[in-house]
Amino acid sequence: MMTVSEIIKVISNGEKTAEQITRESLAVIAQKNPEINAFVEVFEQDALAQAKAVDEKRARGEKLGALAGVPVAIKDNILYKGHKATCCSKMLANYVAPYTSTVVEKLLAADAVIIGRTNMDEFAMGSSNQTSVYGPVKNPVDTERVPGGSSGGSAAAVAAGMVPLALGTDTGGSVRQPASFCGIVGVKPGYGRISRYGIVAFASSADQVGVLAANVADAALCLEVISGKDVHDSTSLEAPVPAYTKAFTPDLKGLKVGLPKGFLDGLYEDIKERLLAAAEELKKLGAEVIDVDVPYAKYSAPVYYIVTSAEASSNLGRFDGIRYGYSAQNAPDLNAYYEDSRALFGVEVKKRIIIGTYALTSKRYEECFLKAMKVRELIRQDFKKVFEQVDVLLTPTSPTTAFRLGKNGKNPISLYLADLYTCPGNIGGLAGINVPFGLDKKGLPVGVQFYGPILQEEKILNAAHCLETRV
Amino acid sequence: MPITKQDVELAGKLAKMHISPEESDMYEAQLKELFNWVQELSAINTDNVKLTNVNQAAHIRPDVPTCNENLAAQLRAEFANQAQDCAKVKKVL
Structure with missing residues (x-):
């Protein structure tokens, strides 16, 4: 599959039509989805109609949207009027969305083509895409392994080349962790950057829509399109959306990167090796890498x-x-x-x-819920302090690479620890991005993660963009 | 905080969710493990911690109530089947 920028180029210069691009995407889905199980429904007729509308718009000489003719998959918890949104649960097996989410409205306004809905852990609860009523998704890198979760279908769809872009949701790492397992980019902006209107709620103080893409520039462009204040979501933030792709720089001179000490303890050796290698590359790019301490972050899980x-x-x-x-x-x-x-x-x-x-x-409110909320506040203060010292943090994305299907299913703690490095971002409301950075000894993708403060997504996108050129 | 089967059954009842005896056994075992893990939070001193529900207040719209005078009409329009100022809904029991 071509990248988003390539698709935009070939459509705008007339080398290909949006319909041709959509048919190519549909063909890859038809070929690969029976094994991968990334899509639970393909909106073939609607997608072709949208693509033809883009071609007609171009033929009339009208200005095309920022994602004109780009096929985009959406996770099965994102509403799109007239289409099913089941959260991959029997509970919503026949639920048809009565309205369209703001993120899908924005994609359509940008002339993107909504190609189908993707598999996920039921109600976005899981880290391996093994709790879906539609059955597990297989990792395109190794089909005996999980793609991660809960946005496993969206990650697998991009990694398998079915689509160049997919939307997921991230409540504890559900965009970044599957991106890491599948060797692609996954970005979750800070809390409030993207409207949650039309997203089936799991945990409202942590849920955020995120983007999965083959590279950082594609993810940044999509993020730019779907971000911004929305009158339908009072938690969306009133702040201008920067042109992320225009903020890319050739190096990272002047950037201060924090490496949180506690995040390296007990880390799987291959991942630690890649993380430290990433830190070295950042130094070569001109960044200053310093050790920092975020003592309460270890309680995030x-x-x-x-x-x-x-x-x-x-x-x-x-x-x-x-x-x-x-x-x-x-x-x-x-x-x-x-x-x-x-x-x-x-x-x-x-x-x-x-x-x-x-x-x-x-009986348990004070010692459980209230206690957890107070520790959450300490974690937030930790991050606030650390971002006074550094611009971004560099951490692992996941403590492991993709594990085998069926593994980790019985022990809840082992599955919950899959979110160890990603859930601090949701607890603190931070922006986070996974960028692939090589392979482990088994040949499986390893991702590293950048964290940045709310409303400063451009910093993590730029750092990730520079780093991906050094893989 | 030891978890018992009664705790699981109470939570199921409060959540109005049927839980089979097999599920109850499984959840009891898993919740015991989970809450033992969560117990590590109790060692943290949170005496002077004040909760802030919103950490980006400057970017959130003012909380001013507004009245949608057309709301009743809009809601009525959603129901295809109406009679005598009532909307017909599906039978529950």
């Missing part, structure tokens, strides 16, 4: 599992068979109706609802 589960238990309360979701049949009374309807949640989703409900009970 337990904080994350309490806070996000508590929010999930509240957010998923709407799936009661009346307002949303599967409706039980022949229930004898209203309580039985609720209980039977909600029994359709999968094992992981139920578990998180139970964790969250339990953490919010009067």
